[in-house]
Amino acid sequence: RTLAAWGRPVAALPAAARGPDALLHGWTLEGWPSGKVEPAAEADAARLLAGADVVVDGVLGTGARGEAREPQARFIRAINAAGRAVVALDIPSGTDATTGDVPGDAVRAAVTIAFGWPKRGTLFQPARALAGRLVAVEIGFPPAGAEPSPFAARLITPCWASAHLPRRAADAHKGSTGQLLLVAGRAGMAGAAAMSGAAAVAARGALRAGLGLLRIVSVPANREILQTLVPEAIFVDRTQRDELQAAIQTSDAVAIGPGLGLDAEAARLLEDVFDASDGRPLLLDADAITLAGQGGLTGIGAQRPILLTPHPGELERISRRSRAEIVSRRLEAATEVAREIQATVLLKGLPSVVVDPDAHALINTVGSSDLATGGMGDVLTGVAGAMLAQGVTPAEAAALALYYSGRAADVAGRGRALSPLDVVECLAGAFAEEGPGPNPTGLPFVVFDQEAPR
Numbered sequence: 001r002t003l004a005a006w007g008r009p010v011a012a013l014p015a016a017a018r019g020p021d022a023l024l025h026g027w028t029l030e031g032w033p034s035g036k037v038e039p040a041a042e043a044d045a046a047r048l049l050a051g052a053d054v055v056v057d058g059v060l061g062t063g064a065r066g067e068a069r070e071p072q073a074r075f076i077r078a079i080n081a082a083g084r085a086v087v088a089l090d091i092p093s094g095t096d097a098t099t100g101d102v103p104g105d106a107v108r109a110a111v112t113i114a115f116g117w118p119k120r121g122t123l124f125q126p127a128r129a130l131a132g133r134l135v136a137v138e139i140g141f142p143p144a145g146a147e148p149s150p151f152a153a154r155l156i157t158p159c160w161a162s163a164h165l166p167r168r169a170a171d172a173h174k175g176s177t178g179q180l181l182l183v184a185g186r187a188g189m190a191g192a193a194a195m196s197g198a199a200a201v202a203a204r205g206a207l208r209a210g211l212g213l214l215r216i217v218s219v220p221a222n223r224e225i226l227q228t229l230v231p232e233a234i235f236v237d238r239t240q241r242d243e244l245q246a247a248i249q250t251s252d253a254v255a256i257g258p259g260l261g262l263d264a265e266a267a268r269l270l271e272d273v274f275d276a277s278d279g280r281p282l283l284l285d286a287d288a289i290t291l292a293g294q295g296g297l298t299g300i301g302a303q304r305p306i307l308l309t310p311h312p313g314e315l316e317r318i319s320r321r322s323r324a325e326i327v328s329r330r331l332e333a334a335t336e337v338a339r340e341i342q343a344t345v346l347l348k349g350l351p352s353v354v355v356d357p358d359a360h361a362l363i364n365t366v367g368s369s370d371l372a373t374g375g376m377g378d379v380l381t382g383v384a385g386a387m388l389a390q391g392v393t394p395a396e397a398a399a400l401a402l403y404y405s406g407r408a409a410d411v412a413g414r415g416r417a418l419s420p421l422d423v424v425e426c427l428a429g430a431f432a433e434e435g436p437g438p439n440p441t442g443l444p445f446v447v448f449d450q451e452a453p454r
Helices: 021-025 042-051 072-082 127-131 158-164 190-195 199-208 220-229 241-249 264-277 287-294 312-318 323-328 330-341 376-389 394-412 420-432
Strands: 054-057 085-089 111-115 133-137 154-156 179-183 213-218 234-237 253-256 282-284 306-308 344-347 353-355 361-364
Touching: 042 072, 054 072, 154 158, 154 394, 158 394, 179 199, 179 376, 199 213, 199 220, 199 376, 199 420, 213 220, 213 241, 220 234, 234 241, 241 264, 253 264, 253 376, 264 282, 264 287, 282 287, 282 376, 287 312, 306 330, 306 394, 312 323, 312 330, 312 344, 323 330, 330 344, 330 353, 330 361, 344 394, 353 394, 361 394, 376 394, 376 420, 394 420
Parallel strands: 054 085, 085 111, 111 133, 154 361, 179 213, 179 253, 213 234, 253 282, 282 306, 306 344
Antiparallel strands: 344 353, 353 361
């Protein structure tokens, strides 16, 4: 009716068993002059869809569950077969608004218009791949409640990132802008540290994230190559316990894990870091997650701020869920672990999710399969560690690292040729953006900047 009022030629296909009569007598068109909107029968569907410039998908709504049934499934198949531009209302029909499951036929949309705020299912695969660009429009919903719920999460948007990014004081110096201790690399790992992205890439990511001072803890065999690749950093010999403890005491946060190893010596090093860090924020990544999990992680974050950054395989090793369950229920899996260990969990993937010990969740809106390359997690570790050292909470540090690393990947524009060092080099461009910017093509796939989505 609104499109017709704007002068658009509109045909309406009711995807229900009652047919076109329902359009005139059961919908909002009753009383409109004849000919304003053409109510059509299912027999006309293929012809009308093929001739349309735009198809508006309102076949199924947010309350639909399970596989689409007939006759709605036939209309969904007809929409996809027509190959026209599709705008879906709230969700692409056939997708689950809560879980993102696609149990049967589902519409492939170019744009999904979400009323009030995005529906959680459209943020998760496989529904995410069918939603196209997701645009939320304000329609006057009340704010989401303060308490977390199975349906509540915040989105990491451009405005959220800009608002939470730590700012430098006018009189800032290297001692006041964050000092990070990065524990990475083991004997025989010099090549991996340099080329695959462990210590060197994590270090470069940290320095590009506004860090004041970086110390790298590694084995003596890695000193030359790390000081060559990251000359700005101070090298700390991990075999010298007194030197390590002194470095920890003068750092604002510690990140440990990339290339660390899983042997007894690495386990002792992790224990030394825990003992000496004395309540400082701690980021556990890669091997450090596996090592810490061997001793049990229950309540590990009760006495200090801790951030874990696992991929699904690493989360499987420290949780009671299978990898398949973790991938299909990312938010639930991360929430379960965060509550149990009383620490913040950044579960990597598409989308990555961040959950704090109180089950408050943040869902990432940037990133693509271009990031599916070894070493990208090390960039994330470096940026998140730098944010921790600059005084933000573990959840904010994780979310800021996700957003700015993802935006740097977009800025790089390398597609499948993207490398971790491309992301590092483009972090400056990502940080230079304030809010969403003037160019909508540079936005994440979610165009949404309200304060309280759910």
